[in-house]
Amino acid sequence: VSATNTAIREENPNWWADANSVSLDELGLAARNHGMPLEGLAYDVTPLGMHYLLTHFDVSEISEDTWSLEIGGHVEHPQRLTLEEISSRPRSTQVVTMECAGNGRARIAGRMKSQPWLEEAVGTASWTGTALWGLLESAGVKDGAVEVLFTGFDRGIQGGVEHDYERSIPVAEARRSEVILAYEINGRPLPPQHGFPLRVVVPDWYGMTNVKWLRSITVLKEPFRGFQQVTGYTIRTSPESPGIEVTKMQPRSLMIPPGIPEFVSRVRYATRSAQQLRGRAWSGLAPIARVEVSVDGGRTWDDAILGPPAGPHAWTPWSYSWEPREPGEYQLQSRATDAAGNGQPFLPVDADNPQGLANNGIHSVRVIVR
């Protein structure tokens, strides 16, 4: 535990989790939210209901009849739009891999209490909506705009601060044609838990960016300083520094666990026969360039074969032939490298990241070969 962690810990002692177990309040989050069972890596587009889901506060209960979206702030023509008006605009479909910024957090001994993800907080969906920038252009973005703020209907208390869930992106990101306001997932209207009637989808960014249950969009002249931007999703590297805001997804690779599971431990049991290991890898920073597999706990690595991703912002499938010849215990691992040279570390997180944000430690699967 670093000096920073110690300082933050002393500030708020009851925000910290136990090192080797999970508390009942962390379990309360795990029971509500859910990861994607790794069998879901079999699909280009994750079936509805298997995609990971994190709800900070409550799933909002919104009637389409009374809902409308407010567009305001630093624009020429503030406006209010119905869902019908939004869905009559040009349609855009984006296949997007989305991962929670806290994926892997539960493996960190010195973590702060939050949703205790192991490694399953990911999924890929086909989102349909309309381009954000087209809508903002209609409203007339004024000179001097720096960010676009998304405010949801979900409200609660976190870190002692009561607030609506809201986050911003820079104007340069908002201009990307693939950033959409989505009203459909996998070809059907958003279900309540994915943000009905409208959410923003910002490909390549971690999940917290994709604000659900949109109430308003506000063009800002100054950077947004709200809780979910500068406290909730910021890595504090020293008590004095403002910290590093979490943005795009670091590379990660996951594997469909081979063989059959033991119910409680999820340890896998496989046979001495040729089998195909399969998984998916993604990065929000650049296309996936390489996936390597180790079947000896990381001592040696071998290249996996990559398949085509389902889209420029979707994960890349990989496969690897494995034929264990000796009975015994194997630690299978995979690691991804993207075209910009970003890789995956062995350690899940450094000591100065107690929220476990944007950590991308290597996934390990324990297999007993019989």
Added chain:
Amino acid sequence: VSATNTAIREENPNWWADANSVSLDELGLAARNHGMPLEGLAYDVTPLGMHYLLTHFDVSEISEDTWSLEIGGHVEHPQRLTLEEISSRPRSTQVVTMECAGNGRARIAGRMKSQPWLEEAVGTASWTGTALWGLLESAGVKDGAVEVLFTGFDRGIQGGVEHDYERSIPVAEARRSEVILAYEINGRPLPPQHGFPLRVVVPDWYGMTNVKWLRSITVLKEPFRGFQQVTGYTIRTSPESPGIEVTKMQPRSLMIPPGIPEFVSRVRYATRSAQQLRGRAWSGLAPIARVEVSVDGGRTWDDAILGPPAGPHAWTPWSYSWEPREPGEYQLQSRATDAAGNGQPFLPVDADNPQGLANNGIHSVRVIVR
């Protein structure tokens, strides 16, 4: 801890969970499986993706092209049917509330390790398929049949025993017209995690009965004695007795937590104003006759107003007007009684039920009124 528990515990010490925390392997189950966020109580039929989901082993990956269902055992005409043949039979839609038999388990100090549900392991779906008995009649059930066994494609190890997931129901239950082989949920084909391409749905019974990813249906002359029937879902009341098999759902009522949540603790914050408490109650034993609400931690109880259930096997909505006048902490509770007189106990489970099966303790919501 009773003598029975002590005996079972000494047999298999590593099957037991810690009293006041959750282990990483229990968390591994909680991250894969998920309850229904209690906001889901707002809907007659739970939106797809919010319904609780427990997968014992893996989500099976099945292609409709190669799949078929085998019907055999004690029948005149063993047969093999394609999905097309099954879905061309008479259609039946059933709105069914389904709850995991282990709901509430995580609140039990002396529990065995398993999926650590708090109270959210429930959901209601509209299932469409064809009546089981019609199909069995076509196969010609022979005299002397006592049970019908359902075998899934999911295979794994539990309690040290490797097995396919399979469970049986008595022939008298199989004859009920509302017991169906379902290929649709909420009007669309089953997604993989709900048992694609076909599962059995037995209204009123706990969730483990509703075998997913069906491979075969076998009519039996002797009761089935497999792991999931006589070990996994049996309450052992003494080391000598065979125990009590878990069957139909005990009554339970849950409440949509009012106000807004604190992110980690899920403690609720509400205002001193009139508000409508809402929830749902169900029982597999008889219709819901009464729901009572306490706003003082169970000291006094008041009748809630019941609404019409969405079907004879679906939960009953209730509502209750509450206007807290003093700031402070409130414990809100609800309890259901069914028409057969079955109620809910205060304690989640007795000491002789270490798996926490069919326990139906009263749900309590902590609310801070400001």
